[in-house]
Amino acid sequence: MIQLCKLDGTPIDLFENDLELYKYIRDTENQKMFDDHSEFKKCPWSFSILSPERVGVLIRNLKKVHNSAILEEAWQKQLGLIEICKGDYNNLTEIILTPDIDEEAIRKNWCKEYCNAHQLILEVE
Secondary structure, X not given: OEEEEEOOOOEEEEEXXXXXXXXXXXXXXXXXXXXXXXOOOOOOEEEEEEOHXXXXXXXXXOOOOOOHHHHHHHHHXXXXXXXXXEOOOOOOEEEEEOOOOOXXXXXXXXXXXXXXXXXXXXXXX
């Protein structure tokens, strides 16, 4: 079990595992895209797994924030991509999803960094 708390110790929620914590953070950040805004905006904190097909779409619609060399390599090898944003969409981290990549560990670390940046405490029971 994982307890998420505010800095003062006030409990926010309890999660059975890291994936449930990730889903909570993802949903919280997705909700922010609509709060107080009538139009869609980019989410400053995100962790996405992109299929090889999605990588191909990104190549065709390349924006400056993406690393074209990484996208091309993933596309050529028909591999997915992990796209990580930690508060600044202009500074994405992109990791080619090879068989040796520990997606779960990377996602868990992202959750910890998110909590630190938002002054939240994780207590593992």
